[in-house]
Amino acid sequence: MGKTASQMTKRMMQASSIKEVAALAGVSIATVSRVVNGVANKASDETVERVRKAIATLDYRPTSAGRDLRRRTSRLVAVLAANLANPAMTAIAASAEAALRENGLVMVLCDTHDQPELQDEYIREMLAQQARAIVLLGAVDSFMLRRAQESSIPLVFVNRRAPDGPMRGFIGIDNQRAGEDVARWALARGLQNAVLIHAPTASSATRERVQGILAGFAAAGTPLGTSRVLAPQAPDHLRIGRDAALDLIRGCDRPDLVICTSDLIAFGVARAWREALPGQQAPRLIGFDDSPMNEWLAPNLNSVRIPYEAYGRAIVEALLGGDRCATIVLAHQIIERQT
Amino acid sequence: MGKTASQMTKRMMQASSIKEVAALAGVSIATVSRVVNGVANKASDETVERVRKAIATLDYRPTSAGRDLRRRTSRLVAVLAANLANPAMTAIAASAEAALRENGLVMVLCDTHDQPELQDEYIREMLAQQARAIVLLGAVDSFMLRRAQESSIPLVFVNRRAPDGPMRGFIGIDNQRAGEDVARWALARGLQNAVLIHAPTASSATRERVQGILAGFAAAGTPLGTSRVLAPQAPDHLRIGRDAALDLIRGCDRPDLVICTSDLIAFGVARAWREALPGQQAPRLIGFDDSPMNEWLAPNLNSVRIPYEAYGRAIVEALLGGDRCATIVLAHQIIERQT
DNA sequence: AAAACGAAGGAAAACGTTTTCCCTGTTGTG
DNA sequence: CACAACAGGGAAAACGTTTTCCTTCGTTTT
Numbered sequence: 225m226g227k228t229a230s231q232m233t234k235r236m237m238q239a240s241s242i243k244e245v246a247a248l249a250g251v252s253i254a255t256v257s258r259v260v261n262g263v264a265n266k267a268s269d270e271t272v273e274r275v276r277k278a279i280a281t282l283d284y285r286p287t288s289a290g291r292d293l294r295r296r297t298s299r300l301v302a303v304l305a306a307n308l309a310n311p312a313m314t315a316i317a318a319s320a321e322a323a324l325r326e327n328g329l330v331m332v333l334c335d336t337h338d339q340p341e342l343q344d345e346y347i348r349e350m351l352a353q354q355a356r357a358i359v360l361l362g363a364v365d366s367f368m369l370r371r372a373q374e375s376s377i378p379l380v381f382v383n384r385r386a387p388d389g390p391m392r393g394f395i396g397i398d399n400q401r402a403g404e405d406v407a408r409w410a411l412a413r414g415l416q417n418a419v420l421i422h423a424p425t426a427s428s429a430t431r432e433r434v435q436g437i438l439a440g441f442a443a444a445g446t447p448l449g450t451s452r453v454l455a456p457q458a459p460d461h462l463r464i465g466r467d468a469a470l471d472l473i474r475g476c477d478r479p480d481l482v483i484c485t486s487d488l489i490a491f492g493v494a495r496a497w498r499e500a501l502p503g504q505q506a507p508r509l510i511g512f513d514d515s516p517m518n519e520w521l522a523p524n525l526n527s528v529r530i531p532y533e534a535y536g537r538a539i540v541e542a543l544l545g546g547d548r549c550a551t552i553v554l555a556h557q558i559i560e561r562q563t
Numbered sequence: 564m565g566k567t568a569s570q571m572t573k574r575m576m577q578a579s580s581i582k583e584v585a586a587l588a589g590v591s592i593a594t595v596s597r598v599v600n601g602v603a604n605k606a607s608d609e610t611v612e613r614v615r616k617a618i619a620t621l622d623y624r625p626t627s628a629g630r631d632l633r634r635r636t637s638r639l640v641a642v643l644a645a646n647l648a649n650p651a652m653t654a655i656a657a658s659a660e661a662a663l664r665e666n667g668l669v670m671v672l673c674d675t676h677d678q679p680e681l682q683d684e685y686i687r688e689m690l691a692q693q694a695r696a697i698v699l700l701g702a703v704d705s706f707m708l709r710r711a712q713e714s715s716i717p718l719v720f721v722n723r724r725a726p727d728g729p730m731r732g733f734i735g736i737d738n739q740r741a742g743e744d745v746a747r748w749a750l751a752r753g754l755q756n757a758v759l760i761h762a763p764t765a766s767s768a769t770r771e772r773v774q775g776i777l778a779g780f781a782a783a784g785t786p787l788g789t790s791r792v793l794a795p796q797a798p799d800h801l802r803i804g805r806d807a808a809l810d811l812i813r814g815c816d817r818p819d820l821v822i823c824t825s826d827l828i829a830f831g832v833a834r835a836w837r838e839a840l841p842g843q844q845a846p847r848l849i850g851f852d853d854s855p856m857n858e859w860l861a862p863n864l865n866s867v868r869i870p871y872e873a874y875g876r877a878i879v880e881a882l883l884g885g886d887r888c889a890t891i892v893l894a895h896q897i898i899e900r901q902t
Numbered sequence: 903a904a905a906a907c908g909a910a911g912g913a914a915a916a917c918g919t920t921t922t923c924c925c926t927g928t929t930g931t932g
Numbered sequence: 933c934a935c936a937a938c939a940g941g942g943a944a945a946a947c948g949t950t951t952t953c954c955t956t957c958g959t960t961t962t
Contacts, residue, residue: 604940605939607939
C-alpha cells in the first residue's frame with residue numbers, strides 16, 4: 225500500500241524538525257543547531273557538509289517558536305505607524321520592510337491611528353511577542369511608550385521625536401531647516417503674500433516645520449502675521465486643508481502661496497478650491513513629504529521630498545547599531561513642480 | 564541599599580512569567596494558564612479572582628514563544644501583497660490589519676513585488692514562523708505556493724485567484740461583471756470610440772476585467788477591435804498607462820474614452836496626456852480600484868470602487884470560517900466623477 | 903614522556919507555555 | 933451506606949530550539 229508522492233508530501237509538510245535532520249545526518253541535534261547558526265570550530269568540514277545536505281533534503285528551517293523561546297527574543301520588528309492612509313507613511317513602511325527582511329528580520333505593521341490607547345495595546349502585544357525592536361513611525365505620547373523607553377527594548381523614533389524631548393534614536397529630516405528652506409524658496413520667488421496651514425503641533429515634525437517656516441519669514445524681515453497662520457481642528461489632514469481653504473476662500477485677501485505642513489493638507493486645499501471655485505486655478509501650493517505618487521498625480525504640487533528609500537536602511541542601522549541614542553538626519557529636497 | 568522605584572521597574576520590565584503570577588496568587592502555573600485561557604470548571608470563582616488580581620499586578624501577558632511552541636501555531640497572519648506602492652493594496656492591508664487585530668491576530672505585511680522568488684522566500688519564512696494563515700493579496704504562481712496549497716495552512720486569495728484555477732478561498736469583487744458594467748456604463752453615455760488599456764493577464768483580476776469589458780461591448784454589437792486594445796510591456800502600471808497613452812497620442816484617431824484595468828494605469832495616461840499635450844484635456848477616463856485618495860486627488864477619474872473596508876472582515880471570516888474553499892464576493896460600484 | 907591544549911561532538915538543561923493525567927474531597931444517587 | 937460523578941487543582945510531560953558542560957581524541961609544548 226504505497227502512498228502517492230503527493231500524499232507523502234501532504235504528510236511531510238507539517239514539520240521536519242531538527243531531530244529529523246540530526247537523524248538523517250547521523251549527528252546530534254546540537255551539531256545541527258551549530259551548523260545552522262554557523263558556530264565555528266565545532267564541526268569538521270565533512271560533518272557540516274552532511275548536515276547541509278540533510279537540511280536541504282528535508283527543506284528544514286528552524287521553527288521560530290523554539291528559537292525565540294530559548295533566545296528570549298524574536299525576529300519580529302514592530303512598526304507602529306500613526307496613519308496608514310498617508311501614502312508617505314506606507315512608502316516608509318515599504319522601505320523598512322525591504323531593509324528589515326534583508327537583515328533577516330520580519331516587519332509587523334500596525335496602525336495606531338494616532339491614538340495613545342491603540343499604541344499602548346500594540347506595544348503590549350509586541351512586548352509579549354518579544355519583538356526585537358519597536359519602530360515608531362509617528363509616535364504619540366502614551367503610558368506604555370514611556371515604560372518601553374525605560375526598558376531594554378530598542379526603540380526607534382521616525383519622523384516624530386520621542387515624546388519627552390531630547391534626541392533619542394531619531395530618524396528623519398531636519399524639519400526646522402526644511403521649514404526655513406521653504407520660506408527662503410518662497411521669498412526667492414517673490415511670493416510676499418503667503419499663508420501657512422498646519423496640523424496640530426503635538427507632532428514634533430509639524431512643530432519644527434512651523435517653527436522653521438516662521439523663522440524663515442521673520443529672518444527676511446517679512447514675518448507671517450497670526451492672521452496668516454491657520455490650524456483648524458479636523459479629524460485628518462485632508463480635512464484640515466479643506467477647512468482652512470474654505471476659510472481663505474471666504475476671506476477677501478487671496479494668498480499667492482499656501483504652505484502646508486503636509487501634502488495631505490495641500491490635497492485638501494486643492495480640492496476645496498476646485499469645488500468652491502470651479503475653473504479657477506488654486507493658488508500656488510507647497511507641502512511636505514512628497515509621496516512617490518505625487519509625480520504622477522499631483523502635477524501642480526510643490527513639496528519637500530523626504531527620501532523614502534533611505535528610511536529602511538537608516539532604521540536597520542539604528543536598530544543594529546546598538547547605540548540607543550543614534551540620530552540619523554536624512555536629506556530633504558524641495559521639488560518644484562509649479563513655479 | 565534600597566533601589567529606587569524606577570530602577571526596580573527597569574529590572575522588572577524584562578519578564579514576569581507565568582511562574583511569578585502563580586507564586587503571587589498561590590496557585591500552580593496550570594491554574595494560571597487555565598484562567599488566562601478561560602477554561603471552565605477548573606477553578607473556583609475566588610481562585611479566578613486571585614489569579615486575575617495577580618495578573619493585573621504584574622501586568623502579565625503570556626509570552627507568545629512559549630504558547631506557540633506548545634500549540635504549534637501562532638497568532639501571526641502573513642499578508643503577502645504584490646505591490647505596496649499601490650494605494651489600493653495598502654488600503655486593503657490597513658483594513659485587514661484592523662480586522663485581524665480585533666480577532667487577536669497580528670498582521671505581518673510583506674511586499675512580494677509580484678516576484679515568485681520573493682513570494683516563495685516569504686512563504687518559507689512564514690511557515691517557519693508557524694503563521695496561522697497566509698493571505699495572498701495578489702498572488703503570483705510559485706513553487707512554494709503550490710506546496711502550501713497542499714499543506715494544511717489556511718490560504719486566502721484576495722483579488723487574484725489561486726494560480727491553478729478553480730474558486731478556492733477567494734475574496735474580491737466579481738471582476739468579469741465589473742468589466743461588463745463598465746462597458747454598459749460607457750455605452751449608456753454614448754461613448755462609441757473607447758480604447759482599453761490593460762496590464763498583463765497573468766493576474767486573474769486583470770484577465771476577468773478584460774473579458775468582461777470585451778464581452779460587454781460585443782454584446783451591444785459594438786465589439787472592441789484589437790487595434791483598440793493596448794497592453795504594452797512596462798515595469799509597472801503607471802508606466803503601462805503612460806506608454807499606451809503615448810501610443811494613442813501618436814495615432815490620429817483619438818478615443819472619447821480610455822478604459823484602464825487599474826487606476827494606476829489611468830494615472831499614467833493622465834500624466835502622459837498632460838505632458839505631451841499641455842493645456843489640452845485628456846480623454847474621459849475610467850479605471851478600477853478607486854483608492855480612497857482618488858476622491859481628493861483625482862477629480863476627473865471615473866472608477867470601479869472596490870469596498871476596502873469590507874476586505875478585512877471578509878478575510879477574517881474566510882480564515883476563521885474553517886471552510887478552505889469559501890468564496891466571498893464583494894460588491895463593486897461605479898464612481899462617476901466626470902461624465 | 904608527561905602535561906597541556908584544541909578540535910569535534912554528544913547529553914542534557916533550560917526557555918514559558920498548554921494540556922494530560924492524576925489526586926482529593928464533596929455532593930448527589932441507588 | 934456504597935458508589936458514582938464531578939468540581940477543583942497540582943505534577944509533569946511535551947513542544948523545538950540553543951547552549952553549557954562534558955568527554956574523547958589527537959597534537960603540541962614542556
